[in-house]
Every structure is written in structure tokens, then in C-alpha cells.
Amino acid sequence: MSAQGGGTRSWWGWGNLEDAVTGAERKALIGRVAALLPDAELVDHRPPDIGELGVGAPRVAAPASLDRLCSDDPADRVGHARGKAFRDVVRNLLGEVGEVPDLVVRPRGERDVVDVLDWCARAGIAVIPYGGGSSVVGGVEPRDTGQVISLDLGELADVIEVDTAARAARIQAGIFGPALEDRLRPHGLTLRHFPQSFEFSTLGGWLATRSGGHYATVLTHIDDLVESLRVVTPAGVSESLRLPGSGAGPSPDRLFLGSEGTLGIITEAWMRLQARPRRRAGASVLFTRYDDAVTATRALAQSGLNPANCRLLDPMEALLNAGTDSPGGVLVLGFESADHPVEAALERALELCRDHGGSPQPPRARNASDTWRTAFLRMPYQRDALAAHGMIVETFETACTWGAFPALREAVLSAAREAMRAAGAQGVVTCRFTHVYPDGPAPYFGVYASGRWGSTVAQWDEIKTAVSDALSANSATITHHHAVGRDHRPWYDRQRPDPFAAALHAVKSTLDPSGILNPGVLLDPRR
Amino acid sequence: MSAQGGGTRSWWGWGNLEDAVTGAERKALIGRVAALLPDAELVDHRPPDIGELGVGAPRVAAPASLDRLCSDDPADRVGHARGKAFRDVVRNLLGEVGEVPDLVVRPRGERDVVDVLDWCARAGIAVIPYGGGSSVVGGVEPRDTGQVISLDLGELADVIEVDTAARAARIQAGIFGPALEDRLRPHGLTLRHFPQSFEFSTLGGWLATRSGGHYATVLTHIDDLVESLRVVTPAGVSESLRLPGSGAGPSPDRLFLGSEGTLGIITEAWMRLQARPRRRAGASVLFTRYDDAVTATRALAQSGLNPANCRLLDPMEALLNAGTDSPGGVLVLGFESADHPVEAALERALELCRDHGGSPQPPRARNASDTWRTAFLRMPYQRDALAAHGMIVETFETACTWGAFPALREAVLSAAREAMRAAGAQGVVTCRFTHVYPDGPAPYFGVYASGRWGSTVAQWDEIKTAVSDALSANSATITHHHAVGRDHRPWYDRQRPDPFAAALHAVKSTLDPSGILNPGVLLDPRR
Structure with missing residues (x-):
């Protein structure tokens, strides 16, 4: 894993340019997709030059005292204009950069943060806090925002x-x-x-x-x-x-x-x-029936064994991202400790899995765990390569109780497939558990579909609306860990109890009376 | 442990009248105190009759539709007038009941709760929610409150x-x-x-x-x-x-x-x-040096072994409440699981203790764990008996980081001793950890001091102020699990970040615009 500091950040896509999927890796990836989705267009598209994007001049000027913190460089501003969701990457590839922050402001200490907020509150300039810019929910994107700065905290890194x-x-x-x-x-x-x-x-x-x-x-x-x-x-x-x-x-x-x-x-x-953990033990467990795999995972989540890793991949996820053909999916298990041996915990976990029809894989071999972990880190880069080839590749995630999960998964898969059909996109949907709790799992879904270049954002938005409605109809959360941002607002608003919404508005009015902080996220912007 | 439903609740003290410390138990208890504090007065005092308390007529009348939920019985009202702190019990024994709710209102369903709040908001009547009434921080006590009802949720018990x-x-x-x-x-x-x-x-x-x-x-x-x-x-x-x-x-x-x-x-x-747990393993570990005991407990808290019980009693606590004479205190350990054996976890825990000079006691015997547990459940009843004998008996608790603990304990013990001396109260202070975290313990202190009958509340208030100031000066929380109520307000206000206080006020104004809900708790009442 290369450090962020060691590469050249991509303005349009994930991570560092040096780590992009290229050459043989790119060819193999596209080949796999072609085999899975024979009707996919799979024409490669390249990002435009920043000079072609027509970024306007900044509409705001910082006071002289803060000028040293500010960048009006178009590349910098475009690089801070949105996050790294599929729809962000594709819009970038299409040269549709939309609203761009007027300035990127990089405070060098807390006093600078205070001063910048003072200035922006006085001047009515919106402030979008920016960390790594990896939001996948429109969390860092100006949207009908007016004058706005991106407040990049990257210098506060000690x-x-x-x-x-x-x-x-x-x-x-x-x-x-x-x-x-x-x-x-x-x-x-x-x-x-x-x-x-x-x-x-x-x-x-x-x-x-x-x-x-x-x-x-x-x-x-x-x-x-x-x-x-x-x-x-x-x-x-x-x-x-x-x-x-x-x-x-x-x-x-x-x-x-x-x-x-x-x-x-x-x-x-x-x-x-x-x-730092010194003891580790892990295994993969195959299942012939997915229902059994879910029940085994539930038993594990309720056992008090507390595995560090407990990732149930459904059959499609196992096939696509772990190279494992298992009709009931595969459970990737890991225990770790800095203090004591964890073999007994793993053994008991495997016993629970066997009780529910699981077949632990021989350990030590390069197994589904390793394959999946490698794939995990490459996924965002592969997503970009696929997006550039006209594919619709995106994820969404939720959490629900164990009893609600089977119907929820059916509803989500069915909504996604129906929406893909309606959008004319041929594809597959995968599901894995990223986290599990005694009372329920956090399912994480992946969509891989062929799209029409130029329309893939609209196609995805249709799919996203359909699956989000399915989550909402099944009383599942709109997000377990991707956040709300601007994109999840309609479903977040439905999920959030009204008195709590009123409370949050009151807090916002008290702590941010000018309404400058990340307007449109969580709450409607003040007009 | 007798069920709450099975006894007659004491209006003035803890729990059920049937479970009070009487007879030989009372005699033995007082005898032990006399041995510890030879100068203590130890004259027994009895609670007054409710009829002697001069409870005034209610100042409010419920609308006819809610009348069926309301009780104006003086005993009921006095029984809801305050919680069960030492200062509550003593004031009751002295017949100083102070403000008493005008009515006790018992909703039978959520609709009733809505209707009662509507009525009280319209009429400007304060509402103090009441569960079991076991607050030890003035959480259920009208204080300069005006018209007020106690909203007893006891009928919503399904x-x-x-x-x-x-x-x-x-x-x-x-x-x-x-x-x-x-x-x-x-x-x-x-x-x-x-x-x-x-x-x-x-x-x-x-x-x-x-x-x-x-x-x-x-x-x-x-x-x-x-x-x-x-x-x-x-x-x-x-x-x-x-x-x-x-x-x-x-x-x-x-x-x-x-x-x-x-x-x-x-x-x-x-x-x-x-x-329900099926596997259990526990032990007590003696230490010769308290510092070592703390270090051992920290190691355990950071080990990931996650004991269900990990209660370090300091030497005085061990002596008074576990009958164990150990110069470095005693660590009471317990592991439990519904799924898997826990002996290995206990063994590793004992190994960690030995590494820090601990001496595990032979298991199976009736040991400090059992003795302490029995005492734990009797403590509030014994507190009442001691309070009635003119003793000052109260607890307070906090949490802090491991590094801050030694100085904090010294500061608290020293402040308590100084305050006892100033108040003319001879006594001892004990300390145990009720909960432990990887980053710090939750120390729980007990004060046992001889008081002057009629002045013990004022004496305690002086001690409480001194120790609370010590907590505050050492950046420890004013409460880890006793709550804030009315009694902890000055120190809570110091501890609470100002912007959060402003946010909480804003939420209060939004959700409770008439300011009827438990005025004076957490926030100043609206005037």
C-alpha cells in the first residue's frame, strides 16, 4: 500500500495516478467483464485536460491576512470540487465539473480555522470542510451553493x-x-x-x-x-x-x-x-446454502468471540471479488490479539460454522481471505477503469436486524435488477457483510452493469434511487458508514425522527448562525 | 434478591421495608462501625410519620380526562419528593421533606403521556419523570420548582x-x-x-x-x-x-x-x-502494593480479554466491604460466556496479575468475590441504617485516564480527609473500580464518617463540594454513571464545552418550548 504522500493525486479519479489500473491488469479486468457481460460496450475513455474544463475565475477574494492560505489554481479547485463516488468520477471523465470552489484554503493551525470561519461568516461564503476528499455521497461538493471555499485540513496533520x-x-x-x-x-x-x-x-x-x-x-x-x-x-x-x-x-x-x-x-x-497485534488466526468457510451461511454468521456475531474480520461474501461477491465459486458464499474469518493466542477462538468459530453446514478451507494456503483482501484495496482503482469503459460500478451499504435481512436483500436485489432493466443496463449485484453485530449485519452491495457512455450517471442515479427506496421501505438505514452527504438526503430525511431533525436544526442555528458550514449536507441550506 | 413488586416500599429510605437492616445484622453493623470510628455518636433515629410532615394540599388539579391517572395522597407525593441519596434519606429522617410534587401522575399508555405533557405545557406545570426514584443526584426532586407533578412511568411496564x-x-x-x-x-x-x-x-x-x-x-x-x-x-x-x-x-x-x-x-x-451465560470463571487476586494492582488492572483492561467483572478494591474498600486485609487491595475478576469456555481467559488474566505482583486466591472457596457481591446488594440498606445512626455514608464516582488516576486518587482522598476534618467528621474513604477501559478506570469512592445528628447533610455537602472540586481540578468527569441531576450541576457546567451547552439549550427550547421537563436538571430552569 503506497502512502498518500508518495504519489500524484488524480484530480478526476481515485488515489494516485501511479497506482491506476493499466496495461495487463487493465486488459485482464476488461476481459473478465466482457466474459461476464458480453453486451457491454467497453470502450475506453480518457479524462479531459483541466485546461479544457472552463473553470471560471474565483468569485471571492480572501482578506490579505488569509491570502497565504488560499489557492485559486484551477487544478487545485477542480480537484476539490467533488468526492470520489462513481458519479463523481464519470462526471469528471465527461468534463462536467459543475460548481467548483472559489478557493482552496489550507489553514496551518487552529487559529487559521477560526479566522477563516470568521471571514466566511461575515462575508456569507459557504465553507466545505475537506479531508481526503474521498466522500462517495456528495459530502464535499458545492451544489447550488454560491460563493464557496473548500477548507482543506491537510496541513493540520500532526x-x-x-x-x-x-x-x-x-x-x-x-x-x-x-x-x-x-x-x-x-x-x-x-x-x-x-x-x-x-x-x-x-x-x-x-x-x-x-x-x-x-x-x-x-x-x-x-x-x-x-x-x-x-x-x-x-x-x-x-x-x-x-x-x-x-x-x-x-x-x-x-x-x-x-x-x-x-x-x-x-x-x-x-x-x-x-x-499492534502479534497473534493472528484466520480461515475461510464455504457454504452450500446462503441461508445457512447467514445463520452461521449470526451465531458467530452472537457468540462473544468477537472476530476482527467476519465478512460473509454472497455467491456473486465470492465469485467476482474472491475468485471463489461457492453456491452458498464464503465467510472470511480473522482473529487477532496483541496479548493472547487466538487459535481456540477460531476453532470455536469454525465449529459454529460446521454446525450450520460450513466447510472450513484448509488454512495456510493462499485462500479466499488473501485474494479478497488484495482485491479490496484495488477495488476503487478498478472501479475507475471500469467507469472509463462505460460500466456502471458502484456500491451502497446499510444495516438491519437479522430477521429483516432476508427480505431486505431480496428487495434490494430485485429493485436493483428491475432498475437496471429499466435503465437498459445489463449487470449483476453482489452482497457482503462488512460488519456484523449481535442484532444484525451491515450488508454492503456492489453493482456491476454495462452502461451507455454519456448516460451512466443518469442510469446509476435511477438504480440508486430504486435501491435506496428499497432500503427505506425495509426500515434499514440509508448508510452504515458511507455518511449522508447531499446524495442520501431524501432517505436520511425519511429515516430521521422529526423531533431529532428539529433538534439538529436548532443546534445548527446556534453553532453556525450564518449557515456557512457545508450547506445542503444533513440539512437544507438556509436561503 | 427480592423483587420490587414483592415488598412494601420505604417512603424515606432505600428499597423495601421488609429488607431493612434490623436485629442482629443492625447490631453487628453498628458494632463494626464503633470499632472503626470509636468517637461516633451512633444513636439510632427513626423516621417520622407521614402525617407529621405537614404536606400541603396540591396546588394543581388535573383536567377531568386525566384525573383517573392522578394521586394526591400525601404518602404517595412524599414518596416521590426526592431520590435515595444519603442527603435525601437523612432529610426524610429529619422530617424535612421540602417541596413535594402536587400530584403523582401514572400514565397507562403513551397516549396518556402525550396528554399529560399537553396539559402541563398549557398550564405551565413542571413535569418530573419518575422511574424507580433511585436517583442519588437530585434528579427527581422539585427544587424551587413551583407547580409540579411527578410523572411515574411505573404502569408502562410491559x-x-x-x-x-x-x-x-x-x-x-x-x-x-x-x-x-x-x-x-x-x-x-x-x-x-x-x-x-x-x-x-x-x-x-x-x-x-x-x-x-x-x-x-x-x-x-x-x-x-x-x-x-x-x-x-x-x-x-x-x-x-x-x-x-x-x-x-x-x-x-x-x-x-x-x-x-x-x-x-x-x-x-x-x-x-x-x-444467559452458561460458563463462568472467577478469582480474587491480592496485591501487596496498590500501584502494582492498578498496573495489573490496566494491563487486563488493555488485554482484550474483556472480563465481565474487573473490580479493583483498594485496601480500605477490601477491608470494609470484602473483609479482606490486603495492603495492596484485591482485584475481583469474573469471566462469563454463553458460548465457550472461559478458563483460558481467566488463566491469562491471572498470569498478567502475577506479572505485576498479584497473588491469585485459591478458587472454589468462598472468597472475596462472594463476600463483596453480597455486601454490594446490602450496601444501600446498610447505608440507611448508618445514616439513621448519625453516620455520613455516601459514594461518588468518576472516570479518568490511567495516567491521571494516581494524582486524582490522592487529590480526592486528601480533599475528602481535609473536608471531613473541617466538618468535624472522623472517617475513612474507600475506592474501587466499578468499570475499566483500555484508556482508564472508573473509580468509585465511598465515604464513611461519624457525623453530628442534625448536621450530617451539611457536613456531607461540604465533603461533596471538596471532592467534586478535586475531580474538576483533575479533569475527571463529575459522573461516570450516577448522572448529573441537580446536585452535580456546578461541576457539570464546568466540564461541558460551552458550544455544546449552547447546543443543548437550543435543543431544549425546541423540544420543550415551555420548559416544563425536569427544570433545573442539566440546564437552568427558564424563569
């Missing part, structure tokens, strides 16, 4: 203090995953939060969006790893005490976790760390 | 639905601990939330106060067991989706958890349950 006794560190929000781990490694510590975006996302982004990480059980969200938060709001700086636990009123941190830049700018956090 | 696949149940808020467990037992399930108040507190109370329960690690607070909440606010009913996890905006549930009746009335919740 690990300020490490408390080895408490295994915690005070970390600035703009640090990227690899740099953070590099800084913690000498202490024998790790945050162990590895979202798929790990290389190209920041601590602040994870916190603002309640991202889901490495652990399939227990510590599933970044929320659980937070000891305290420091947040700059237009109404003042909020800093919570460093506490391992508290019962003093509603949690202040939980208000800002998931606030997606609408209530304040998270500038730093004390995060709970882990010792 | 388990409405059990989802055995998800191991979850939809439960009404007014159910008491034993009744809840009785209802879950036939399903092989348990909430496994056993605060010390278990017999005399309710689900709704636990949720509103973020109570701490059975598990010393991981699932320490009731917060973690919540799947969804239903809350009646004056601005409408809020109901969150049943979700095992979500990342859709800030958590709605986390706003109501810990809101202590100030934002709405929790009427029901879907709660995550556990299978």
Missing part, C-alpha cells in the same frame, strides 16, 4: 502527543491514514482503523462521517475510538474532556460525530489506540 | 415484543429490573444490566441517566445496549429505527441518552439482549 499508559494520542484532524500509522508505529501502537479509503482519507473525515473501519465486530465505527474531540464552530471552540467513559449528560462528542462538517470543523481528537 | 433472532426486545420504560429479567428468562435471554439499584430502578431511568451496569468492560453503560428509542417530547414523538449500527448523521439516540428527562419522556426502547 500527532501532537502520545499517552502510552492510556494508549491514546492527540492527533490533528488532517492527517491521512498511512502517515498516522507511521507516526504511531514507533510506539508499538496503531489506531487500527482501516476503511477502504484508508490511504486517501483523514482522521477528521472519519470522525465527521462516522466511518467504519477494520474491526468487523465491537469497535466497528470510529465513534468507539474517540476519547475527546476539539471542534471549531462559528460560535466558539468546543473541547471535551479526555475520558474513558462518562455519564454526564448526553455525550458532546456524539453530537459532532456524524455531523459531516455542518456544525463545526473538527481540528483534533484524542483517539484510543491498540497495541 | 415487554411488548421479543425478537429472538436479533436477541432484542421492545420494552416499556417503566419496567423494573427484576420484572424485566423475569419476562426475558423464558426466552433464555437477559439484558444483563445490573446497576446496584437494579431492584428499584427502571429501564427508562437507566436510559435517561446513562446508567452503568453489570459489565466491567466493553458494554459498560446502558447506552451500548440500545437498538432504538421511543421518546415523547412536547414537540412530538421521536422514534429511531431499529438498527444494529448506523452512520447516518449524529445518533438520535445519543441525544436522548443522558438527557435525564429534560428533553422528553422515554416511553419504550428496543434493547439488545444476551444469551
